[in-house]
Amino acid sequence: MRPRSGTRGEKVPTAPSANPAVDTAAVTALLERGRTLSTPVLRAAVDRLAPPMDTVAAYHFGWIDAHGRPADGDGGKAVRPALALLSAEVAGAAPEVGIPGAVAVELVHNFSLLHDDLMDGDEQRRHRDTVWKVHGPAQAILVGDALFALANEILLELGTVEAGRATRRLTTATRKLIDGQAQDISYEHRERVTVEECLEMEGNKTGALLACAVSIGAVLGGADDRTADTLEAYGYHLGLAFQAVDDLLGIWGDPESTGKQTWSDLRQRKKSLPVVAALAAGGPASQRLGELLAADAKSNDFDSFSEEEFATRAALIEEAGGREWTSQEARRQHGTAVEALDRVDMPERVRAQLVALADFVVVRKR
Template identity: 45%
Template sequence: MTDLRVDPDQRSAREVLSWSRAGVDPALRTAVDRLPDSMRAVAGYHFGWWDEEGRPTGADPGKAIRPALALLAAQAVGGAVQTALPAAVAVELVHNFSLLHDDVMDGDTTRRHRPTAWHVFGVNPAILAGDALLTLALDVVAGSGHPKAREAIRMVSASVQRLLDGQSADLAFEERGDVRLTECVRMAEGKTAALLGASCALGALFGGGRPDQVEHLRSFGEQVGLAFQFVDDLLGIWGDPEVTGKPVYSDLENRKKSLPVVAALTSDTPAARELDSLYRSEQLTVADLARAAELIDLSGAREWSQGRADDLLASAREHLRAAEPTERAARELDAVARLATARDH
């Protein structure tokens, strides 16, 4: 098993993510190998381990921010990161369960610069593979032998319920023209922030943290998660496809009621009214998509979203300090948070 001991020198956020990935991947692969062959084939493709024929590839596996948060949270409360490895594997499995389903529901054909799993294997196999990853996550926690495993299972289940509720709201918003900004923020709190919060809480729990430390680190993760969603929604409109792995204006083309879109639509400005008219069009041309992005900017929603992300990151840091973490883990958690919410992530 890969050595997860901390190096003596300070690491950058990217070095932390590489360290986490190297430590978690062997256990993640071992867990996925327990799946039935049909589920394993789709899951391994989605993780970037092999192509559709099962041949090994060097595809982008994603940043694995959630496992890194779990391992660092364990260290932050004075625990050994190795004890939090099952938690790290579990949150990565849950995250990828959600991505497999999300790609199907959004109709996205590209993720991490390659065709999505459903586009290669079909909708039903991708859905079933996602289901398999979710059940596997619970099995990994249950089989960890950790004295807090039962509590951890409830944490995972609660975060998944919030994630599903957020995803349900996100889909419902596409059919509604009257989405309020408070509703949209609440959707993001469930769809994205809940699992990042659970990642930190689970790591702290497995690391032997006090209840107040667990809760402060959960809040840290949730605030980072919401800030991440604000930034990710901005990238879904203006992001470089070479960085995001998705086509330009992909969220606008899918008529997503993302945070900046809803902020623009509810801004009571001329730009809001024109954007509303565009979003109600039967078909959006490339010129329409570019104009929609321009209108969001003109409404002030782009600047507002950037400001909210900054405020949330500041709030997250307050919770991190309140958790009384070990010094090095605090610096590295903060570094990962800054990377996750960077404008070019």
């Protein structure tokens, strides 16, 4: 399969880079700094919610269990907060300047998780029952709404011109997030989705908010729109790389690491990148896969499929080239992301750290 051009009209380089060697110590320190600086502010923001929304949100974030007892839950990888703090440093500001941006982006991300899990009927997230399973659909809707409003509140109460610009970028990203979820839902009912449609959907669902995370700190630190736009290009392509890896993990990931079931995305009939790429590739395996998935869509026994039946589908996807293409796509998007950094003037240390985070995103196992 030939490499495809990016969705923003930029050419994706034809030769994907090799899997990068990750500076693990640097990445660990960056993720840890993002978590350490943003979590207390995030918790204080959530504490503003009226009961019982504060409790429901605390459950969602993994700070308490379903019985209200303190928990030390898996809060996710925290890539976005790490990026938002680095983003402030791009503009020459202290990392702390990016904190309200980091918190606002995390609030929007979690607003979308709460609503998407309910819309998609997903019962598990980060190894735990989802909010709608534990607290009911109404609380999932309501607390999602509250987190979205809180995101704007956190930024706008800064009262600066920069905060207004940052909120506008966050709003644009949120609209794309919602567009992406609308596309995701509509694709579920369609037999065929093109690779381009899949990339557009993933750009909306994952790329836009990651892009915002990478520009929001810089905007709060006084960066101009051109700098912010270029940082968003890095974040957008990083998001597409991130999602390509997610799509690989959604089929071939180790359940111990991902916290999801085996063949998770296949069980949910997701038209993720490896699937649509395999279907678009042509050839006998591609054709056989298409026939199987078309039959699956009409099958009443799908929910009782055995491990072997999913393994057969995964093997066909791989045989048709969907796995390899997606893996190359992750590296292509990684390459485009890193290239964008050359167009922004920033301290060499900050650039190296942004590259290290990009490297981490494509080699991660969870």
